[in-house]
Amino acid sequence: MNRHPAPPPEVRAYLDELVERTRAVCGPHLVSVLAVGSLALGDYRHGRSDVDVTVVVDRSLPSGALPELARALAHPALPCPAAGLELVVYPADFAARPSGGAGYLMDLNTGPSLPERVSHDPAESPAFWYVLDRSVAHQSGLPLYGGPVRRVIAAPERPDVLAALGASVREHADGEGHAADNRVLNGCRSVVYCRTGRWHAKRAAARAVAASEAAFRPLVEQALRSFERPRESALPLPTDQVRDFLDWVAARVDEAVVALDGHTA
Incomplete structure (x- = not known):
């Protein structure tokens, strides 16, 4: 039996209310609500982490319910105690x-x-964010309402996950809109996934990379120290070192793709 971490006390009441509002709007069309991201991996940092939530609904949900749900959950109609809420609704x-x-x-x-954003067209967004979230959800999703997570969320195939990781690393290499420490820690998590085939919390992945890669240890340790601070007071990291590290991460992802191709040939 999988044991799921309890939601941290700082966001427990918020998640309860989010589920109640989602049930009120979606009614019998609601299949499941689950926490993903740092909540699912047991590494939520209050003042730094977002609350990541996946909602699964029957495709017969009336179209007007989605804008209603967005209004019901938008901050400050439902005050978000975290840095932000990232919520995705999928058809079952x-x-x-x-x-x-x-x-x-x-x-x-x-x-x-977080900048306010509502999208109803998946073509508006790079697919890799959602592939990675569903992969984490299948492995470690924290159920808040509904049936067993693995019956609701399928695991993306490994080639799709590796392609998504490659796109994610390129996005973080560009740097725009991402704190430097988060870019480094996401890179660490990507490397550990390539090595193990499992998702680990950012800080645990960073400690693993720091232990095995002496050349990058000072940078990774800087990123870990910065990640302990609120998002608004993150420490600056050396731009060239971050870029070199992410180039190294991209090469590890490429190696995992080549290894997979060789295994399946």
Whole structure:
């Protein structure tokens, strides 16, 4: 039996209210609500982490319910105690099968530290974010409402996950809109996934990379120290060192793709 971490006390009441509002709007069409990201991996950092939530609904949900749900959950109508809420709604038939696509019905970003965004068109967003989130969800999703997570969210195929990791590393290498420490820690998590085939919390992955890669240890340790601070007071990291590290991460992802191709040839 999988043991799931309890939601941290700082966000427990918020998640309870989020589930209640989602049930009120979606009614019998609601299949599941689960926490993903740092909440699922047991590494939520209050003042730094977002609350990441996946909602799965029957495709017969009336179209007007999605804008209503966005209004019900938007900050400050529902005050978000975290840096932000990133919530994705999937149709159940899509979520239940492996896919390398985005596939969502609604993507909502809201909260005190996030730009407000609502999208109903998956073509508007790079697919890799959603592939990685569903991969984490299948492995470690924290159920808040509904049936067993692994019956609701299918694991994307490893080639799709590796392609998504490559796209994620390129996105973080560009740097725009991402704190330097988060770029480094996401890179560490990507490397550890390539090595193990499992998702680890950012800080645990960073400690593993620091232990095995002496050349990058000072940078990774700097990133870990910065990650302990609120998002608004993150420490600057050397730009050239971050770029070199992410180039190294990209090479590890490429190696994992080559190894997979060789195994399946």
